[in-house]
Amino acid sequence: MKFSIPFNGQPDLLEKLNKQKATEIYGKLTQDFLGGGRASCINPYVSKKKLFSCVKGAHKFGLTFNYLLNASCLGNKEWVRSSQSTLRKLLDWLARIEVDTITVTSPYLAELIKKCYPFKITASSIAQIHSIAQAKMWEELGVDEIALSQIDVNRNFPLLRELRKNVKCKIKLLVNEDCLFHC
Numbered sequence: 001m002k003f004s005i006p007f008n009g010q011p012d013l014l015e016k017l018n019k020q021k022a023t024e025i026y027g028k029l030t031q032d033f034l035g036g037g038r039a040s041c042i043n044p045y046v047s048k049k050k051l052f053s054c055v056k057g058a059h060k061f062g063l064t065f066n067y068l069l070n071a072s073c074l075g076n077k078e079w080v081r082s083s084q085s086t087l088r089k090l091l092d093w094l095a096r097i098e099v100d101t102i103t104v105t106s107p108y109l110a111e112l113i114k115k116c117y118p119f120k121i122t123a124s125s126i127a128q129i130h131s132i133a134q135a136k137m138w139e140e141l142g143v144d145e146i147a148l149s150q151i152d153v154n155r156n157f158p159l160l161r162e163l164r165k166n167v168k169c170k171i172k173l174l175v176n177e178d179c180l181f182h183c
Contacts, residue, residue: 004066004172007054009044014057025058026066026103027051033086035071037105037126052097064100069109070124078108091117107141114142125150125174130159135167145170 005017007027014025029051031040046054055065077083094102095117103122104110110121123129123138125147135146146169153159154173163171 007044007046007051007065009046009050011050011053014054014061014063017061017063019061019063022063024064024066024101025054026068026101027054028068032069033083033090034069034074034077036068037070037072037124048093055097055099059098065098066101066103066122067094067099068103068124070103070105070126072105072126074106074109078106088116095119101144103147107138110138110141110143120144122147122172125172129153132162132166135163139167139169143169145172147172147174150174 001021002023003021004024004026005013005022007013007025027046028036028043029048030043030046036043058065078087091102091113099119101120101122102109102113102117103124104113105124105127110123113119113121121143122145123141123143127134127138128149128151129135129138129146130149130151130153135148138146146167148154148160148163148171150173153163154175160171
């Protein structure tokens with residue numbers, strides 16, 4: 001078992017990690033063009049400079065960095081030419097600073113990133129993947145990893161076994177999601 005650790009904006013986080021257990025740091029800018037799974041007002045402050053430093057630090061310690069572009073809704077920005085240009089500028093910058101993985105909720109983003117960028121792609125748990133058919137669809141889009149729905153899959157061991165038999169990509173479980181409804 002390996003762990004993916006959220007970047008909380010603290011510069012000393014990387015020094016304090018158990019590098020044998022962790023494989024990845026994930027996070028995002030406090031605000032970016034698309035947003036993410038949590039409101040910017042509750043995210044720690046992460047500037048471009050701080051994110052760049054974390055990506056470099058993660059690599060120094062043999063860890064990868066996963067950038068979150070996992071907003072539950074893109075507001076149809078992906079279909080507007082000027083928005084596509086802004087999105088590409090963000091992705092170009094993430095490639096320049098050598099981010100390793102991008103987590104997405106949008107099949108459109110998965111296809112775009114797979115076609116045009118060197119990143120690995122994770123399908124976000126926010127995409128609510130909870131069946132073999134959904135997992136196969138994302139795998140066919142080219143994702144390298146699927147973060148399964150934490151609401152109805154994490155403890156469904158028969159389904160987890162079937163998913164493992166039926167998809168070749170990696171499977172990720174969120175084990176300590178603290179904002180589950182009625183948890």
